[in-house]
Amino acid sequence: MTPDEKIRERIIAFVDGELAPAERARFEAELAADPALAASVARHRALVARVGAAYAPVLDEAIPPQLLAVAAAANDRVFRPRVGRLAPWAAIAASLVVGVIAGRLALPEQGPLVARDGALVARGQLASALSTELAAEPGVVKVGLTLKTPDGRYCRTFQSAADHLAGLACRQDGRWVALTATAWTQSANPAYRTAGSDIPPEVLAAVDGLAGQPLDAAAERAARDRGWR
Amino acid sequence: MHGLQRQIVELLPRLRRLARVLARDPVDADDLVQATVERALIHQDQWRPGTRLDSWMFRIMKNAWIDESRARNRRGRVFAPEEQGEAIGLDGAAAMENRLAAADVEKAMARLPDEQRLAVALVLVDGLSYREAAEVLEVPQGTLTSRLVRGRMALMADLEGDAA
Numbered sequence: 001m002t003p004d005e006k007i008r009e010r011i012i013a014f015v016d017g018e019l020a021p022a023e024r025a026r027f028e029a030e031l032a033a034d035p036a037l038a039a040s041v042a043r044h045r046a047l048v049a050r051v052g053a054a055y056a057p058v059l060d061e062a063i064p065p066q067l068l069a070v071a072a073a074a075n076d077r078v079f080r081p082r083v084g085r086l087a088p089w090a091a092i093a094a095s096l097v098v099g100v101i102a103g104r105l106a107l108p109e110q111g112p113l114v115a116r117d118g119a120l121v122a123r124g125q126l127a128s129a130l131s132t133e134l135a136a137e138p139g140v141v142k143v144g145l146t147l148k149t150p151d152g153r154y155c156r157t158f159q160s161a162a163d164h165l166a167g168l169a170c171r172q173d174g175r176w177v178a179l180t181a182t183a184w185t186q187s188a189n190p191a192y193r194t195a196g197s198d199i200p201p202e203v204l205a206a207v208d209g210l211a212g213q214p215l216d217a218a219a220e221r222a223a224r225d226r227g228w229r
Numbered sequence: 230m231h232g233l234q235r236q237i238v239e240l241l242p243r244l245r246r247l248a249r250v251l252a253r254d255p256v257d258a259d260d261l262v263q264a265t266v267e268r269a270l271i272h273q274d275q276w277r278p279g280t281r282l283d284s285w286m287f288r289i290m291k292n293a294w295i296d297e298s299r300a301r302n303r304r305g306r307v308f309a310p311e312e313q314g315e316a317i318g319l320d321g322a323a324a325m326e327n328r329l330a331a332a333d334v335e336k337a338m339a340r341l342p343d344e345q346r347l348a349v350a351l352v353l354v355d356g357l358s359y360r361e362a363a364e365v366l367e368v369p370q371g372t373l374t375s376r377l378v379r380g381r382m383a384l385m386a387d388l389e390g391d392a393a
Contacts, residue, residue, distance in 0.1 A: 012374070016359070050330065050334060052353060053327075055250055059245075067241060
């Protein structure tokens with residue numbers, strides 16, 4: 001190591017707070033007596049501040065829903081996949097954008113979604129999961145993402161292994177109204193269940209369409225504890 | 230929400246920031262974060278609860294980035310065009326100044342060799358200690374400090390012309 005490199009390593013170790021206390025004291029004494037050294041330290045400090053400031057805004061950016069979905073898949077293994085026939089009503093609900101035409105569909109009164117006043121409303125197990133479950137808690141119904149829309153409503157994605165159904169529902173007048181529902185089957189092979197690919201693309205598209213702000217774990221819990229108001 | 234999942238979600242802002250240093254283009258950076266999270270989930274058995282999740286995931290990101298860099302070099306693709314880093318909505322003179330200063334830093338960082346940029350990213354941007362950063366990079370601490378010195382000297386040479 002050349003003397004130049006040696007002194008540079010000492011300078012950056014000082015600036016980064018990596019000198020042991022005794023070395024630090026010795027360096028500070030040299031610093032007080034050596035204006036050129038002090039100028040070098042100032043340049044290095046300015047660089048650290050400038051580089052840090054350049055990337056700091058990234059921390060405050062909204063996390064893209066797709067990334068949250070990937071992370072939210074961390075607990076997929078707790079789900080026991082149930083692969084089989086689709087429930088008959090799930091075939092009816094498959095891939096339709098329900099809000100628009102729900103009033104004209106003769107949907108059965110059983111099942112997780114029922115038509116009420118022109119909207120598809122979650123009931124039973126699905127409704128209670130949407131109201132009480134936090135993201136990816138184990139259960140027959142899994143909640144993925146929770147978002148707050150610009151007009152202040154809470155919306156949540158869900159996947160129901162028992163009902164072979166996935167979708168997006170928003171809290172409205174004390175009920176969960178489905179915006180989108182689609183047939184969904186838990187992938188049987190764990191290798192394919194590691195990522196957010198578990199949330200169907202049409203549901204993710206509906207999430208994007210909401211322009212909502214994804215909630216982190218603490219905000220999600222707080223919203224639930226307030227009854228989604 | 231369960232432990233590992235919550236911790237990964239809480240780490241996402243820092244993972245995105247590190248990825249932005251490495252990949253620069255925001256879309257490429259989020260692809261890198263996604264690849265990192267997916268790898269981490271596939272290998273979640275290898276993470277020991279009680280150890281640092283951030284160091285473990287940064288190491289995964291480092292490896293994913295190196296793999297991606299090799300693939301990119303094979304394809305002959307270079308960095309995203311420089312303008313892309315600057316084509317971000319500007320509002321007000323102060324915001325524009327900050328944005329331009331940041332763009333200069335991003336350009337200077339993009340010119341560093343990968344190994345120096347990684348060292349600078351972990352210590353200057355994320356604030357890891359030398360010991361932690363050396364662990365993430367899987368190199369001796371002396372190697373880390375020498376990369377830090379070389380990376381910083383190159384950044385200064387690049388940036389101080391316009392900062393004076």
